[in-house]
Amino acid sequence: MKSILILTDFSDAAFRAAEYATSLAPALGVERMILYHAYRTMVQGSDVPVPAPQMENLVYVENMEKLAAIQDQLRMMTDADPKYELLAEDAFLPDQLNKLCREKEVGLVVMGVAGKTALQEFFMGSNTSQVLKVSEYPVLVVPKDAVVGKGISSVVFSTDLQNISKTSLEQLYRFLDLFHPEVHVVNVEPPTADKYSDDTKKQITALHNVLERYTPAFHYMTGTHIADSVLEFAREHHASLVITVPQKHSFISSIFHKSISRELAYHSPVPLLSIPVLPE
Structure with a gap:
């Protein structure tokens, strides 16, 4: 498998999914793990996303720093040296998902799911609730309490x-x-x-x-x-x-x-x- 695409909103649930994906990577023969965050920038007072160069640049830098921090944490949990790619972009995830997977040769999409409020915000939201509907690639949904490192028997x-x-x-x-x-x-x-x-x-x-x-x-x-x-x-x-x-x-x-x-x-x-x- 060439790549795993790990979707994150920087929640604890999303991090557990990233941990789980990292633990499976050796068995899957993964060459690269892509940590991905889609966000929308909006002009203040508008309900419609509008390009705002200054704001977009600040949001982009902040998100890339968060992705780098996740990468550092994930590297500490494995003796292997997995290759990561960090990707944050101003995009509507359901529209971008399959195009991104084709371009990056993704074999598996991984996303997190947690309890109650976190589930409603992360999984049932307007973006991520559509992932299973639109994805042309296998999607692994990882509960927040999933045990990491036991493999699949x-x-x-x-x-x-x-x-x-x-x-x-x-x-x-x-x-x-x-x-x-x-x-x-x-x-x-x-x-x-x-x-x-x-x-x-x-x-x-x-x-x-x-x-x-x-x-x-x-x-x-x-x-x-x-x-x-x-x-x-x-x-x-x-x-x-x-x-x-x-x-x-x-x-x-x-x-x-x-x-x-x-x-x-x-x-x-x-x-x-x-x-x-x-x-x-």
Whole structure:
């Protein structure tokens, strides 16, 4: 993997995500970690971002100094000598994300998530709440209380059994091949769902075939709250990571949808890896 893009708003939650990414970097074979902060400069009295050269320069310098301080802290936690790139820019993150990832050959985007107020400000804000929606690259969401340095020994792959593109599968394979974890495949369906329709049987067979090389354990569950069921399963099985390829109304979208209890996301100690659905 060429690069990891670490998003930061300089919060404690974002720093934990950066620590977690640093601990994974050797296993991922990362050549460069990019510490990135997007900000908006505004002329006083205006609701619209307007170029203000003096202000923009001051904000830029201040943000670069903060990024340098994070870099120094991260270097102290590893015996390796990872290469960092510091990048702060006046930009709207959702508009810039994929372009930046293409230019920097990013293989993984990492972002933090914390409890209650910090979650609402950092993750559910107008910028970062859209990252999972717009990203064409895998996104790793790291809870504030995630344990750093233990590696990834067990993963829960949450799936709605919908067809997964070849590109998404290749990204999933890449992560599983790097860590060689114990794999649990979990499907949660509503009690009223027809779990044994011909189409469902075909999808189950296809999923068994594409994951056969990892000898996974398959778990088919019934529940009204997908996120609750999957995260409870992850806790019971001491999972290191939950992986999902989000479809409409999928696990990852349900966690962060206003109609589902946000307490799960506030307190879950399990990092979430969202692999985007991409066209063939």
